[in-house]
Amino acid sequence: MAHEMWEVDHKSANTILEILRREPDAKALREDDLHVIVRPVAALELRHTAADFASANGKANAREIIAFLRRTTAFHLVGEADAATIIQLGIVNREGLRTIQATDLMATKYSEPEWTVPGIMAEGVTILAGRPKIGKSWMALGISLAVASGGMAVGSIPVKRGRVLYLSLDDRSDRRIQRRIKKLTEIDSVPDLLEVKADWPRFDFRDRGLEELDAWLMLHPDTRLTVIDTLGWVKPIRSRGGDPYTEDHAAMAAIGQLSERRRISILVVHHLRKADAHDPLDMISGTHGLSGTADGILIVTGLRGSKDKVLHVTGRDVEEQEKAIRFDPASCSWTILGDAEDVRRSEERKAVIRVLGGAREPLSPKDIADELCEEVASVRMKLSRMWNAGEIDRPERGQYRLKA
Numbered sequence: 001m002a003h004e005m006w007e008v009d010h011k012s013a014n015t016i017l018e019i020l021r022r023e024p025d026a027k028a029l030r031e032d033d034l035h036v037i038v039r040p041v042a043a044l045e046l047r048h049t050a051a052d053f054a055s056a057n058g059k060a061n062a063r064e065i066i067a068f069l070r071r072t073t074a075f076h077l078v079g080e081a082d083a084a085t086i087i088q089l090g091i092v093n094r095e096g097l098r099t100i101q102a103t104d105l106m107a108t109k110y111s112e113p114e115w116t117v118p119g120i121m122a123e124g125v126t127i128l129a130g131r132p133k134i135g136k137s138w139m140a141l142g143i144s145l146a147v148a149s150g151g152m153a154v155g156s157i158p159v160k161r162g163r164v165l166y167l168s169l170d171d172r173s174d175r176r177i178q179r180r181i182k183k184l185t186e187i188d189s190v191p192d193l194l195e196v197k198a199d200w201p202r203f204d205f206r207d208r209g210l211e212e213l214d215a216w217l218m219l220h221p222d223t224r225l226t227v228i229d230t231l232g233w234v235k236p237i238r239s240r241g242g243d244p245y246t247e248d249h250a251a252m253a254a255i256g257q258l259s260e261r262r263r264i265s266i267l268v269v270h271h272l273r274k275a276d277a278h279d280p281l282d283m284i285s286g287t288h289g290l291s292g293t294a295d296g297i298l299i300v301t302g303l304r305g306s307k308d309k310v311l312h313v314t315g316r317d318v319e320e321q322e323k324a325i326r327f328d329p330a331s332c333s334w335t336i337l338g339d340a341e342d343v344r345r346s347e348e349r350k351a352v353i354r355v356l357g358g359a360r361e362p363l364s365p366k367d368i369a370d371e372l373c374e375e376v377a378s379v380r381m382k383l384s385r386m387w388n389a390g391e392i393d394r395p396e397r398g399q400y401r402l403k404a
Contacts, residue, residue, distance in 0.1 A: 113317050114160075116225050116265035117143060117153045122317040123263055124295025125256040127231075129270045129284050134300055134309070136269050137170060138332045140227050141180055143267065147225045148191035154325065155335030162224025163193045165216065167200050169233035170269075174198050183332045193222075200228075203254065204236035210254055217262045228255075229269040231290075248289030256295060272299070280312045300325070308347075310340045349386055352379075353402065356392065362399035 113123040121143075130136045139154070146153040150161025168177045177196050201207035217223055228234060235251050238244065252268075259266040270290070272283045280299040284291050291297055296315030311323040323336050324343035337343050355371045356363060365380040372379065383400050386392045393403050 114224075114263070116147060117157055117159055119321075120154070120157065120298070120313055120318065121265055121267065121296055122315070123259065123265055124315075124317070125252065125259045125266045125268060125293075126296035126298060126315065127268050127270050127284065127291065127294045128298045128300075129272050130300035131272050135327045135332075135334065136300065137168075137229055138180070138184075138327070139300070139334045140229050140267055140269050141166065141168075142184055142333055144194060144225060144227055145181070145184055145191060148194035149188070151188075155333070157336070160224065161193065163220055163222045164195065165213075165220070165223060165226045166194060166196045167226070167228050167234075168196055168198055169200060169228070170230050172198055180332075186331075195220075200234055202236060203234045203251065209234055210258060214258055214262070217258070217264065223262070223264055225265045225267065226259075227267045227269065231268050231270045245287040245289040248287045249293050250289075252290050252293035256293060259295075268294070272301075281314070308337060308343065311336070348382060349391065352382060352386065353392070356400060356402045359401070362395055362401040364398055365400075368400070 115122050128136055128140060143153050143159075144164045144166045145151070146157075147159050147162055148164040150159065153159045166177075168180075171177050171180070174196075177198060181190060181194075181196075201209035201212060203210040203213075213226070217226070236247065238247055255266055255268065271285045273285050275283075277283045280301060281288075281291050281297065283299065283301070284297075294315070296318055297312070299312040301310050301312065308324050308326045311325045313323065314320045322340035324338055324340040326335050326337055327333075328335065351372055352368060355368050359367075365383055366376050368383070369376040369379040383392070387394050387400065391403070393401050395401060
């Protein structure tokens with residue numbers, strides 16, 4: 001059977017190449033271009049060939065399988081790196097681990113990770129977490145549309161154009177995805193580099209959804225971003241008696257390895273716990289195996305004293321920061337307002353000015369604190385800063401009013 005598969009694989013790849021070469025327009029194509037065209041077909045054929053060879057030869061190891069596949073035309077069309085992935089997709093176990101000497105490591109020049117959303121999200125796996133119905137999916141879809149069109153992400157960040165795969169698994173319906181995209185693109189046209197899917201197999205040994213995603217990315221090498229919305233739909237189901245931390249770590253590590261191998265960003269939408277925590281990372285649902293393994297973390301929480309939200313940003317390749325963000329219900333889009341502390345301070349000062357503006361005479365810090373339902377000490381410090389900045393008047397010590 002394996003020999004027959006090899007014959008089919010060998011002949012079909014060569015036949016396609018020969019047909020292409022006979023086309024009049026093929027003279028404008030290089031030999032490499034022809035191979036790129038045939039590559040998806042060769043990859044699928046090679047996958048079946050590897051699976052069939054493995055089942056026909058019982059305990060054949062990876063070396064034997066690779067030696068066999070080297071004889072096929074498809075193997076050379078696909079290349080060494082992707083052939084290894086295809087062997088995995090053929091339900092074949094690879095053997096052995098490769099190490100690198102420290103001297104070789106230090107002599108190697110590595111390129112810097114590419115930014116998908118500059119300053120916010122780089123290559124690797126990033127978790128986007130928030131409370132239910134806070135607008136996580138709208139943010140993820142908005143970023144996807146921006147990357148697919150080469151537009152502006154979260155209102156003001158220009159991004160490089162590339163293909164995007166958006167797994168809208170919470171919607172579970174093409175109709176709902178269509179409705180969301182229509183809402184976000186009322187004025188602009190829908191980019192042709194955005195691809196969507198409302199379902200996907202789990203990333204476990206039975207459904208092998210991660211391998212299917214790897215195969216899709218292999219056939220779409222111009223992909224810059226993949227969104228998984230939400231993690232719960234694809235994450236392997238917890239095993240009975242298994243360690244939650246270990247399983248969370250393994251699930252996120254596997255996604256991270258895929259993003260590193262394909263040099264793309266994978267944005268994983270997830271939930272927060274019901275309970276608040278001083279550290280936003282402790283609010284992510286699940287164990288620290290998720291947050292500790294991800295390359296980047298984006299967490300949406302409330303901004304004290306404001307209807308706006310805070311986007312907490314941290315990760316291995318990003319600077320830790322907090323941005324004030326605003327959701328526009330009319331357009332269902334998110335916009336970064338600026339540094340969260342600056343915005344919060346601005347909102348607090350606006351509240352003070354509003355109270356002073358409604359008073360007929362100067363007010364004391366206690367008067368203002370009572371009106372704002374805040375601590376007197378906090379308001380006194382705020383008033384002192386505003387007076388020093390020339391924003392308000394102090395006709396006499398301990399009394400404040402708006403500037404004339």
